[in-house]
Amino acid sequence: MVTGPFLILAALILVGAVAAVRMRNLVHCVLAVAVVFVGLAAAYLQLGAQFVGWAQMLIYVGAVAILLVFAVLLTRGGEVPERALFSPGWHWGVTIGAAVFALLAWAIRQSPAAHPPPAAPVQVTVEQIGTALMTHDVLALEVTGLLLTAALIGAVIIAMNDGGPQ
Amino acid sequence: MSGVDQLFVQLKHWALARCAGILPEAWQPLVSLLLSIIPLLVIFPTLFAAMVWMERKGLGRIQNRYGPNRVGPFGLLQPAADGIKALIKEDIVPRAADRVVHWLAPVLLVTTAFTVYAVLPFGRNMVVVDLEAGLLFFFAVGTVAELVVFMAGWSSRNKYALLGAMRAVAQMISYEIPLVLSTVTVVMIAGTLSLPQIVLAQSPASGWWPAWFVFTPWGAAGFVLFLIAANAEANRSPFDLPEGESEIIAGYFIEYSGFKFALFFLGEYLSLFAVSALGVTLFLGGWHAPYVVGEWVPSWVWFFLKLLAVLALFIWTRGTLPRLRQDQLMNFAWKFMIPMTLINVVIAALWHWIGSGPVRWLVCSALVIGAYSLLGRGLMRAGRWMPRTYRFAE
Amino acid sequence: MTPLAGYLLLAAVLFCIGLAAALTRRNAIVVLIGIELMLNAANLNFIAFWQFGAHPAPVTGIMFALFAIGIAAAEAAVGLALVIAVYRHYRTTNMDEINELQG
The missing domain is CATH 1.10.287 (Helix Hairpins)
Incomplete structure (x- = not known):
């Protein structure tokens, strides 16, 4: 039972995450990761964890994103366009990421713990x-x-x- | 409950009952929410217009001049004239600007400023949503403003805008800590994060001493600290360095014009109203009268009277105090505000622990005054008069 | 697919995006962003299991997530301080140019 709100949130989070690691300008990366944080806070709210959702918002958007912004500006990351975004061995990193995802997806599919009987919220x-x-x-x-x-x-x-x- | 007190609540129920006949059942919560939100979307921009007029008149009087007096009687239509001017001005976006972020910043600012009103109780039974963690919600949503300010300053590609934005973010982060810590005392004593519950904890008692939290040693200290921190959060004089016209020509919204500039202006005032309303809710008893005899006045009248009084205090402060320097600002936050609020938390805990009786009054008042004089003197000594040296641009 | 599996898959994708970023990007700040994404993915798992899984004590999942958020804040502060210190020394935040320890 995958619902509409969940799909919207998941799309927001994933688009934000991909943007955060793919953008050329570091400030855009930070703003995209802030979108991910907000999306996750909304996901927590949807899961009924109100307190954690607001705490996520307060700490990640209010503190961590601001810290990232300061770090970017103090290292002049917002000005200099980088020549190459990725390390020379980037295909290894992507392979490892894909392999880990395949493993996790297989585990989620197989594990009985991921498919519990519906319980009261x-x-x-x-x-x-x-x-x-x-x-x-x-x-x-x-x-x-x-x-x-x-x-x-x-x-x-x-x-x-x-x-x-x- | 008198009829006038619940007038708006009754009106909403009446309208909801009307809609029930027309709309399907599933739309009921949405309609109910809309009926709660729309009055806020009307009242607070109106209050914004009134506040701008009051502020310009008040500042004018403080500075020995008349203030606006040309448009309408007593210049009352001045805000309308300002609004029309902002709307018909050309909307300029710098060529180098990051267009998306530049556009997004004012929109986000006003949206978040409106969002925090959801948890504020404006009268008996008059709150949009009674969140269990309402106070946390207020700060969590309010914190987005910091990122928005940065977005505005950075996307303008202007050195003054960036400087102003960095000043503003550093200041808002530094003063957010005392702001939150000063409210922690109230949470400790009231035992809840829900704002309507906090108001109920200040219901007038039968005694001669009002039950508002400001009428306790920790509450008085907390209220003053809260107001100072709120003043800094709102970037208002004497903490208006991020917007100092004479040094960085209006700071992070320098590259905004026309309607977007008006949105920034609106957003700033909306967050000022929100934080003032929070102060009223936490320390001044919310919509409660100080005594039982005062309860015949409708609760929302009490609330807005207190809100206007706090806003008048802000105007008065703005007209009276000179702007701080950046190092003075940071020293004040980290060497006075934060230790003082931390001590205040301990004092509130003592207040709760001692129980009742005159002993706790004596102990807590002595601690507040002692801490204030110690910290204040420490700060003064650090800032001893030094021979000033001037540097000129070469 | 149960809701729990949906959230777990979302967290897995998020984790792998973070992992790939931490492994491939050259800029230290983006590497830190990747690490933050991984931490957040773990947090999402905690909350999802708390809501849908079997739970002996009702607040344990919440507590875990809260402490993880607090510790992530400390991690971000120290990590970014390191980035700034490295930048001061080498005038770059490019990880591939900071290889003095390789000898």
């Missing part, structure tokens, strides 16, 4: 998520907080201009 309230974050998953939450702090400090130190070789 799950509903999770924001309150349940909050409770789980503060009780069962509190350790993971703390570790994520620590990781994010470390990443923040690390990113600042790596990107800091230390007057090294220019």
Whole structure:
């Protein structure tokens, strides 16, 4: 039972993804990947995961896409047209990608886990998520907080201009 | 419930019942949604026109001049004249511009600015969708504006536009953190992310002290921090560096003219209204009166009165404060706003933990004032007066 | 095809596009975009299995996706900081020209 909304979303996501890796201008790549992020957020909403959908939107469109934009502009990627988009051994990369896809598609086709009997849709309230974050998953939450702090400090130190070789 | 209070809700039900006879059953949700959305699409652009008039009049008075007074009585038709001018102007797209992105930016800006209104409660039972994660939705959709600003600046192929866009994005990212953190306190105390539920948590009690969140130590601090961050998010003076006319000639929308420029203008004001309405909802009790006796006034009247009061505050700020420098802006965000909002989160937790009684008032007020004076003094000392050096272009 | 299989296939295609991009593009930023696409594909799988699969605890799938999103943000920040640092040093973000470690 593949529905219309799913097909539209899938088309949006896939077109965006292909554009993100095929475009010549890096800023266009970033804008295309932002479209993918929005499409995925919509897919999460369609799957009933409201909270994850909005979190995806907030973090990917609001933070990761902006980070990508800054990186592109700071490395002057938006100005210089590249001579060759792909590495010399690009056909190997495409072959590997296709092979992985064939394997995954075969697994999805074969596995009984991918074809479960229709079950009642799950509903999770924001309150349940909050409770789980503060009780069962509190350790993971703390570790994520620590990781994010470390990443923040690390990113600042790596990107800091230390007057090294220019 | 008085009749006037629920007037618009009743009207909608009436219209829906009319439509039920004509349209098939499956269209009902769509019609219901449209009936909720269309009033918003009418009211807020009208408020935009009124706000532009109020702002120009108010700024004029602050600066000792009259403001617009030629078109219509008291210049009231000035927004209409401005609108006609914007519509009939030539729409210029620079030759080097990235046409698709250049066109997409203003459209996306206005669309997202309208989208966030979906979760704001404008009165009792007057909300388009009561999302469980409404506050998260507000910020998630609002964050698209950052990307849009970048799109506008980059696609114009103009150095001032790009500079303005980068300034705007850096500023919006920096001030988004205190904006979100200042609302976290409300979420902690109200225990919900749904905006109608947050309003209900501020229902007037029988006591003499209003139940609005702004009338608590953490709420007062949070409201002020929220307003400052909202001011910066909206790129308004004193945080209008991305649009500073005198330094980067209007920033990221310099290459926009005619209708697209008007769309940017509209989008900016719409997001200002949205964030002000959010502030009213979170801290000023939403559509609630401060006391039970005030409940006879319709809820939407209360809401719009508060909204207008907050907007007046924004106009006043704009007319009063000078523009910051880029380093002052960033210092203020990272060295004052973010630590202060983080401390405020802790204070709100203490408020909840101590329970009730005068002790929590004492402790929390002392903490707010102490943190403010410490952080504020730290910031002032960092910015000690230095002998200024000037550099000139060679 | 069940809805779950549809979402899984979508995620698989997305993953492979990301993989191919990470393997073939020369620009470091696009390689990072490819990695982000792969992470997102994994997240889509979590949510799809949470909605359609058998689940002992109702929030586990959501939690996994939330933490993955948070960690992906950290990954993007560090990765892009590395790209900028490399750019400062070599004046390029082309992966094929940055081969000093090959000796």
